[in-house]
Amino acid sequence: DLGAGGVRVGETRIASNESEWTHDIVVDNNIIYDAGHLFPCAVGVWIGNSADNEITHNEISNMYYTGISVGWRWGYDRSLATGNRIENNHIHHLGKGWLSDMGGIYTLGPSQGTVLRGNRIHDIESWGYGGWGLYNDEGSTGILLENNLVYRTKSGGYHQHYGRENVIRNNIFAFGREYQIRRSRVEKHLSFTYERNIVLWDSEKLFHGNWGDDGVEIGGNLYWRMGKPVELGKADTSDSSIVADPLFVDPLNDDFRFADPSVAKTIGFQPFDASQAGVYGDEAWKEHAMSLPLPEMRQAPSPPPLTFREDFEYGDRPVGSSVSVTPELGGIQAIESPVARSGTKVLQFTDTPGQKHRYYPMMTLSPKHNEGTTSCQFAIRLETNSVFQHEWRDSSHPYRTGPSLWFENGKLRSSNRVLTELPINEWILIEVTAKLGEDAGDWSVSVSIPNQPTKTIDQLPLVSDKWNQLDWLGFVSQADTDAVVLLDDLQLTRKE
Structure with a gap:
């Protein structure tokens, strides 16, 4: 029952005195739940200008906005938010149809050495645009996103607005309602590398935004659309990508383990254990995280026509x-x-x-x-x-x-x-x-x-x-x- 968010690390400014810089904070094995009642756009764990922090094994749910936010710099100017590790968090039931431009994990600005790994993200519901799972926003740079499981998002499992030299690999993106993967802005440098990912969906659209130029390196992915044929279009027509059933155990009921990993391994995909995301320790603590009541995730009504x-x-x-x-x-x-x-x-x-x-x-x-x-x-x-x-x-x-x-x-x-x-x-x-x-x-x-x-x-x-x-x-x-x-x-x- 929090008015704002759960944990705040660092500041929006860069202090002139280096001794005032916040860094090397560990936020581990916490439950952050039912927040944002007075300040809806609060974040579960917020990192501003702060480096080398570890945000690990947290349960973050039942909020009106983003789960974890890293960085506080729009564009490519100096930022201290480097070398952060965001790993093995369970982030879910966010947005609740209240706010837009949000995600499970949101990054902003130059972030060299930052890693988003092993997170399980699902049930993200924005009001208007932008209910994403993993979201590299303006200027996000030098970030590795790997071994994340993202499913049941309003918008895509992954979106980059604009950024530089990020790597998105070995992730599972499933069941985005509007589309699955988005890229917004074309720039005169390598925006990101997108490889060895599995995308599973049952709606209409796979890719959204600007694709087909040489500002992205994309290939070696696996795509499967349940019940209908797949049309890759210009975004990923590389010889190393395949269209095939990844053979998950029961994806419609959130079981993304492989009944047979052989198909996934043809693209070099390395299976990971998504059950490790979230809190750890004694069974009572883990059961407490699993037993908290969660909001019903309804699709937000369309905004009324403006007159x-x-x-x-x-x-x-x-x-x-x-x-x-x-x-x-x-x-x-x-x-x-x-x-x-x-x-x-x-x-x-x-x-x-x-x-x-x-x-x-x-x-x-x-x-x-x-x-x-x-x-x-x-x-x-x-x-x-x-x-x-x-x-x-x-x-x-x-x-x-x-x-x-x-x-x-x-x-x-x-x-x-x-x-x-x-x-x-x-x-x-x-x-x-x-x-x-x-x-x-x-x-x-x-x-x-x-x-x-x-x-x-x-x-x-x-x-x-x-x-x-x-x-x-x-x-x-x-x-x-x-x-x-x-x-x-x-x-x-x-x-x-």
Whole structure:
């Protein structure tokens, strides 16, 4: 019944005085259970800037977030979290559908010499994205992950966001619900080596993310999809990988011992004893760890489709939106304006030359609409130099685009033609409407200009004819010169 986590080792900072550095701590044979009641994103065992610690034979369960977290550095700058041993821990029943971006074991930043070995991880259930088993997040470097058993995760058994020269070998990954293995970012170095692993699944997808470049060394793995054929795609088509039943005793009931190890040994797999994970000692202590009540791991409900009305009078932007800017060169903010269409405030996009990306500044939302009819209405006020884009996308990789509008040179255009002339320094009311799901196929836009009749253009073609759901809604200032665009009275509505 812990308000936060179980054990904290080290700090988020690197102390200037080396004598203040925490290191060589042993966290062994503990039960960490029923935690995070006041601070849900707490971790069972947290290691910050701290080296050469041993986290071994612990039972960690019934928490809302990650089991063990190692490292506290986003990217490749200096970190003290090196040489840590995370071995033979039993980590399970985490997340409980509350939080996202989590895992059984989470690593962050340069971690040369760190080893994740012999851990048994299962029943990980995030709320949204990212219920992973083993998770190498930003900058994870020099980590060996071997002899781990990971099963029944919402997302993949393994995920690397980005990192350098990690080795994932001789692990068993089974029964990821969304997919099994993920790689997010391609970089100009060796991201990781993935070899001699066994992957068993009964859902649709094996690999997720970016594969096929020379930034990974992958091969010599065994894949088996229960009940359906296996399609490896570009990720692992090496001659040394095989598709075969690994012949576990009873994997559907969590018994991953080999009835016959001969198939696994063809890829050089070395069997390991997953029963060694967790606490040890007298039978009463081990029985206590096994007898603790565990939460029912239900699939988290999908987030409700986002709808809203926003006039920017009481906030700087819509709740749930994400903003990307180059701060010293421009931005997005709600300001008092004498030309506000309603009330006294507007949302101002300030663009300048030299932005980190042409598409900065940008505001996006994640509506998660996949059926019915959706309408997005907003008022926009343009200057002479304004170049602005409004676009609807899904979450595919690569993404697919549905409706797309550009405001430039006094004209409004879609992906294939100019739709109408636009005034400068006047409020224009835009409404984009599209059907989703099985009924998707085209879209319409209505344009209302002061002292003119509303103009509606129907049956506009989608940018991608396979687009059918709204996961990403973007408002993008695309000018490469000084320009200001004002938005007001933004609303997103949905009809079943």
